[in-house]
Amino acid sequence: MTTKARKDDDYYSILNCNRSATYEELKQSYQELIRKYHPDKSGGSQEDFLSIDKAWKTLRSVDSRAKYDRYLDSETDYENSHLVHVELSKSQISFNHDNTTNYPCRCGGTFVIHKEYLDEEECLIECNDCSNYLLLK
Known part of the structure; x- marks a missing residue:
């Protein structure tokens, strides 16, 4: 999930x-x-x-x-959180036909990024297999 x-x-x-x-x-x-x-x-x-x-x-x-x-x-300073293991710029992402994209986590799991997340200024996305997060800016 x-x-x-x-x-x-x-x-x-x-x-x-x-x-x-x-x-x-x-x-x-x-x-x-x-x-x-x-x-x-x-x-x-x-x-x-x-x-x-x-x-x-x-x-x-x-x-x-x-x-x-x-x-x-932390208030909103996600960059200082040790749970954030990767940070991506919104411009680095391209979506497939169902408006999602997968990004690999170092654990072997994936971060599922939905196109609707681009509407937010910053978004933390949880890996589907571990407690790592991706920060989408």
Whole structure:
């Protein structure tokens, strides 16, 4: 799942925890939510399931959690965030017939860039496989 990053949809909120939550609290919430929203269960949602999983994958590691916390603390200075691993100019992008383009991430995943993102001054795009971001300017 590729999503645009928004601070109001932060990983702590996705896991129903606050930023002071312990590893065990995050893990317990993750396990409960992943069971509840599993796509094979009634009322489950693949989109919710993937969001929960991505939040857990970021917050379970001390290093990536610290980087993510720094990102949340920043106002709009995404360039200083260690989560931004590539920066692209809007002029560097060409779109295919469905108004999207893929850009490779260093993890082997991809950033899916939609043409509508060009309407924004700056846009953070999340890799579909890891917690890296692309900054589109």
